[in-house]
Amino acid sequence: MSLLELDDVNAYYGESHILRGVTMNVEEGEICALLGRNGAGKTTTLRSIAGATPPNVRSGTVSFKGEDVTGKPAEDVSAGGISLVPEERRVFPNLTVAENLHLAEVVNNKSNTWGRSLTFEHEGMSTEDVYAQFPRLDERRDQQAGTLSGGEQQMLAIARALKQNTDLLLLDEPYEGLAPKIIEDVEDAVQRISEDGTTILLVEQNAAAAIKLADRAYVVDQGQIVFDGTAEELREDEATRERYLGV
Amino acid sequence: MSIVSELAVILLNGLQQGAIYVLLAVGLSIILGTLKFVNFAHGALYLVGTYAGLFIALDVTLSSGKLQEWGYGEFGLGWGFLAALILVPLFVFAVGLLMERFLARSFYDRPDTDQILVTFGLAIVVQELFRVLFGSNSLPFTQPEYILSVIPVSGPMQLPIVGSFPRWRLWVIAITAVLVGIVYLLVEHTDFGLVVRAGTRDAEMVRLLGIKISRPYLVVFGIGAALAGVAGVVGGPLNVVNPTVGMNILVPAFLTVVIGGVGTITGAVVGGLIIGLTQATLIGLPSVTIASFTLNFSPWSQVGLYAIAAIILLVRPQGIFGNEEVAP
Ligand SMILES: Nc1ncnc2c1ncn2[C@@H]1O[C@H](COP(=O)(O)OP(=O)(O)O)[C@@H](O)[C@H]1O
Numbered sequence: 011m012s013l014l015e016l017d018d019v020n021a022y023y024g025e026s027h028i029l030r031g032v033t034m035n036v037e038e039g040e041i042c043a044l045l046g047r048n049g050a051g052k053t054t055t056l057r058s059i060a061g062a063t064p065p066n067v068r069s070g071t072v073s074f075k076g077e078d079v080t081g082k083p084a085e086d087v088s089a090g091g092i093s094l095v096p097e098e099r100r101v102f103p104n105l106t107v108a109e110n111l112h113l114a115e116v117v118n119n120k121s122n123t124w125g126r127s128l129t130f131e132h133e134g135m136s137t138e139d140v141y142a143q144f145p146r147l148d149e150r151r152d153q154q155a156g157t158l159s160g161g162e163q164q165m166l167a168i169a170r171a172l173k174q175n176t177d178l179l180l181l182d183e184p185y186e187g188l189a190p191k192i193i194e195d196v197e198d199a200v201q202r203i204s205e206d207g208t209t210i211l212l213v214e215q216n217a218a219a220a221i222k223l224a225d226r227a228y229v230v231d232q233g234q235i236v237f238d239g240t241a242e243e244l245r246e247d248e249a250t251r252e253r254y255l256g257v
Numbered sequence: 258m259s260i261v262s263e264l265a266v267i268l269l270n271g272l273q274q275g276a277i278y279v280l281l282a283v284g285l286s287i288i289l290g291t292l293k294f295v296n297f298a299h300g301a302l303y304l305v306g307t308y309a310g311l312f313i314a315l316d317v318t319l320s321s322g323k324l325q326e327w328g329y330g331e332f333g334l335g336w337g338f339l340a341a342l343i344l345v346p347l348f349v350f351a352v353g354l355l356m357e358r359f360l361a362r363s364f365y366d367r368p369d370t371d372q373i374l375v376t377f378g379l380a381i382v383v384q385e386l387f388r389v390l391f392g393s394n395s396l397p398f399t400q401p402e403y404i405l406s407v408i409p410v411s412g413p414m415q416l417p418i419v420g421s422f423p424r425w426r427l428w429v430i431a432i433t434a435v436l437v438g439i440v441y442l443l444v445e446h447t448d449f450g451l452v453v454r455a456g457t458r459d460a461e462m463v464r465l466l467g468i469k470i471s472r473p474y475l476v477v478f479g480i481g482a483a484l485a486g487v488a489g490v491v492g493g494p495l496n497v498v499n500p501t502v503g504m505n506i507l508v509p510a511f512l513t514v515v516i517g518g519v520g521t522i523t524g525a526v527v528g529g530l531i532i533g534l535t536q537a538t539l540i541g542l543p544s545v546t547i548a549s550f551t552l553n554f555s556p557w558s559q560v561g562l563y564a565i566a567a568i569i570l571l572v573r574p575q576g577i578f579g580n581e582e583v584a585p
């Protein structure tokens with residue numbers, strides 16, 4: 011059994027059929043890349059996994075740790091151990107860095123967990139550990155997140171996800187809009203998280219950067235999986251790369 | 258009376274009138290900012306608060322309405338004002354919870370126009386229900402003389418500079434300040450408030466962090482309702498009590514919200530004070546006679562509110578403390 015399994019998932023925005031029978035697996039402990047051009051359906055796939063609506067998953071199943079989580083509300087999926095770091099980072103600009111991070115702990119409040127049993131392989135990081143890993147956030151604890159640079163906001167978004175009890179981290183284009191130097195920092199962070207044992211599904215348009223870190227890769231095009239193999243195989247498959255990734 | 262003391266009286270009247278708007282606007286604004294729910298029935302909660310306060314505090318004799326026709330004209334518990342001040346917020350809080358659960362919740366994802374239609378409809382239904390039951394005649398809501406039999410709350414009070422000022426109006430200001438302070442602390446310094454503030458900006462992201470936002474939403478609605486109820490109780494003795502009070506207060510309450518900026522408590526407070534002071538100034542200014550033409554300002558007090566709101570919104574469309582991303 012894989013950690014995450016998508017089986018023939020069909021997802022819609024209103025009446026437009028976006029994901030057309032997506033089937034994919036993410037194995038425990040790996041970094042799996044999901045690549046594809048702009049508009050291919052990468053974000054839609056992550057949102058379908060995370061229980062965010064829209065899109066609506068009309069058929070097919072998403073299972074996590076062997077449990078069917080299709081159609082569960084986003085908060086339940088998240089509390090069950092899947093964290094999404096979304097495309098535009100979406101840190102809360104009106105809250106301080108410290109408050110943004112603290113929010114990830116609120117989920118453990120009694121009032122929130124009422125009626126749910128939560129067990130995790132990977133407990134959320136402590137605040138101290140997070141600050142040790144991200145010294146720039148430490149320096150900016152009391153600063154409003156809206157005033158951070160793009161790179162810092164990305165770090166904050168990842169740090170926030172790490173503070174949750176996460177067994178699977180979904181990263182949606184974490185390198186987008188960042189300077190090469192900052193991309194390296196984010197890559198380091200992703201690498202470290204993976205080494206600590208958290209499974210990662212990494213979505214990127216920047217295929218070269220993603221393949222560098224990934225163990226395996228899927229390529230999606232027009233809502234369908236068109237390639238499935240190891241990172242090595244994708245690196246060698248020039249036809250696929252040219253046709254679907256433009257590199 | 259010196260010009261200074263006259264101005265001071267206008268200022269205090271403005272604060273007091275503003276206080277009522279603040280109580281309404283804080284709830285309205287948080288509900289609009291967090292839940293993106295346009296609640297035209299907020300005035301109805303004020304109406305419920307006023308009548309509930311009246312019936313809890315005093316013995317009332319209805320002079321019209323079905324209840325009187327049916328022989329239940331002697332109405333009210335006569336438990337005193339303090340009881341009303343405590344019980345009404347609890348009662349209206351519960352009304353707010355029911356409203357959220359059974360009405361608002363299913364409209365969060367619907368367009369503003371749907372929300373306005375359903376809440377405006379509800380406001381009219383409530384108003385007419387009260388008219389049928391308790392009659393359209395105004396009921397006297399006499400100011401309480403004492404709270405706990407010892408603390409005087411009515412009659413005039415001598416203040417330095419101001420001179421004589423109605424004691425009850427000062428109480429309204431004080432009660433508002435305390436309640437708004439409590440809500441402010443709740444929102445700024447608790448986990449509940451953190452979730453609410455985050456949800457104001459990006460509710461989906463809050464849910465993606467694993468937080469059940471439906472419960473804080475419910476509580477936000479309840480708190481907003483309770484504050485409207487309190488406004489009804491403390492404002493009741495200052496105005497006539499009849500079924501139209503809810504609708505009448507709705508417009509200034511919304512103006513307060515848009516002036517201050519949606520979703521901010523500070524904005525609601527400042528907006529309420531601006532509206533209150535504008536109204537009190539236009540009512541309080543002496544009439545001016547130029548040649549044979551007498552200009553009297555007080556009929557313009559309602560128009561003045563719109564004028565002030567228009568000027569502020571021209572300069573800052575998102576309201577004084579609002580931020581651009583949250584459109585009203
Ligand atoms: N909210 C939406 N409503 C309607 N269509 C959408 C929405 N979001 C994305 N789409 C469409 O779905 C397709 C896949 O989008 P997306 O998953 O965001 O692509 P990407 O691979 O760039 O992340 C695109 O054709 C896009 O236009």
Ligand SMILES: [Mg+2]
Nearest residue numbers: 052053054097
């Ligand atoms: Mg995308």
